[in-house]
Amino acid sequence: MCQKLRWGVLGAGQIAKVFCNALRFSETSELRAVSSTDPQRALELGQFSGISPRIEHSYDSLLRSHDVDAVYIANLNHQHYPWALASLQAGKHTLVEKPITLNEEQLHHLHRVAKQEQRILMEAFMYRCHPQLDHLRNHIEKETIGKINMMNASFGYQAAFNPQNRLFQKVWGGGAIYDVGCYPSSMAIWLSSILTKNDCPQSIKVRRFDVKGRIGPSGVDEEAELCFVLDDGTLIRLQTSIVRELPNQVILEGSHGRIIVKDPWLPSSSCRFADAPLALNTVFSPSELLIEQVEGDKNIFNIERIDVDRDLFTYEIDHFAEIVAQRSPSKIPLQDSLANIQLLEHWLGALHKS
Missing domain, CATH: 3.40.50.720 (NAD(P)-binding Rossmann-like Domain)
Structure with a gap:
């Protein structure tokens, strides 16, 4: 070993x-x-x-x-x-x-x-290291649901307002966009890299940029929505919140169907919800993709089960070790992070201006 x-x-x-x-x-x-x-x-x-x-x-x-x-x-x-x-x-x-x-x-x-x-x-971004993303990428590249024309991604939850909490402290980088909105935006960067066949985008080209949301009493963005169109015409809609529950899912719409990622951000993560060290014989839950294909006048539904052998965060840890050992390229290259922080800054800046 x-x-x-x-x-x-x-x-x-x-x-x-x-x-x-x-x-x-x-x-x-x-x-x-x-x-x-x-x-x-x-x-x-x-x-x-x-x-x-x-x-x-x-x-x-x-x-x-x-x-x-x-x-x-x-x-x-x-x-x-x-x-x-x-x-x-x-x-x-x-x-x-x-x-x-x-x-x-x-x-x-x-x-x-x-x-x-x-x-x-x-x-x-640990979700990028889960096998679920490899399966989803395969469906996009094979055009299982035809050409992708829209992505709808959300991540939001309800936190009680507390001006002393990190979530509501602007100087600490609080707010919905930096806390959990960065997940849907990073998924948009990931999708764009596949559609443009550019695995390391340092930025993404968009045609339209529409923002709405709410700035709370402590000065942070408590909820926000962003809609934009990629250069190839794909519509992207992102939602985030720290004051209300959202569906917390990703939906890809294609010319011949759609794929729903039921648990895009925290699949197979018993560790995330544990209040004590887990038993080493813990069995981790599989994730699922819901696939709807349109063939003529028929809608064909399929549930794709993705079995795992470890926790979501363990996948991230092991992937990082593989990169250090030069056995694997990064699934989260810094170029992706650069494109994402540009998008986040633009989103947050536009929301404060509005």
């Missing part, structure tokens, strides 16, 4: 707990150290991982660790850029929670430093 990738986790919030839980199921990686600005939370995170990693009492001390190869940046949105930069400069491969940065300039800087340091830098 090849040497395992040794991880350090910077930050001790809920998503860090999910990551540490999922790491336990990986055959490519292992957890060595965790760190938080709150020592008690770091201790709780270490206990949650079930494997007693070393507790570092500062982010800097974790980055100086010689037994850490890769760092997962899991702190607040506005902290992603400075600590991803510090991680790369410390010689660590770096996986950064979404959004990887809050603007394009920051991401360009990280990209330059990653190349200079010869280290892997990737944004943690």
Whole structure:
């Protein structure tokens, strides 16, 4: 067996707990150290991982660790850029929670430093690493439902208003677009790359850009909608919210049918909803694609089941390890992240102007 990738986790919030839980199921990686600005939370995170990693009492001390190869940046949105930069400069491969940065300039800087340091830098859109996306891509390329002419994608949930919560703090990069709207927008980037046969778009060309939504009392976007038309004529509609539940699905409409992705963002993720370390014999749920094909005057329905052998976040962890070992190209290339942050900035800016 090849040497395992040794991880350090910077930050001790809920998503860090999910990551540490999922790491336990990986055959490519292992957890060595965790760190938080709150020592008690770091201790709780270490206990949650079930494997007693070393507790570092500062982010800097974790980055100086010689037994850490890769760092997962899991702190607040506005902290992603400075600590991803510090991680790369410390010689660590770096996986950064979404959004990887809050603007394009920051991401360009990280990209330059990653190349200079010869280290892997990737944004943690874990859904991109699930086999479900490979199946969906195959259907698009085979034109199972004909030529794609529309995508409707949503991600939203209801959170109680609390001006002290990260979601409602503008200076912390709060708001719906940066919290969960970045998922539908990244799916739009992914779809555009397939339709244009350009696997690494640094931007996307659009014909029309319509925005609506609501800015809440704390100054953040509480819900937002974006409609635009890709250069090839494909209509894209994105919805996001942190104040109401949305369908949380992706629908692709084609000239001869449609595909519904019932659980696009968190498929097969028992770790995401666990309140304790999962048993190592946990069986992870399959995902499903609902496919409707129109043939003449008949509508043919099919449910495609996609079996999995690990948690969604474990797929992400293993994929990152494969990239580091130079056994796989990235499923989330930085060019995708650049195109996405451009789209997010444009969306958010247009909403505030409206």
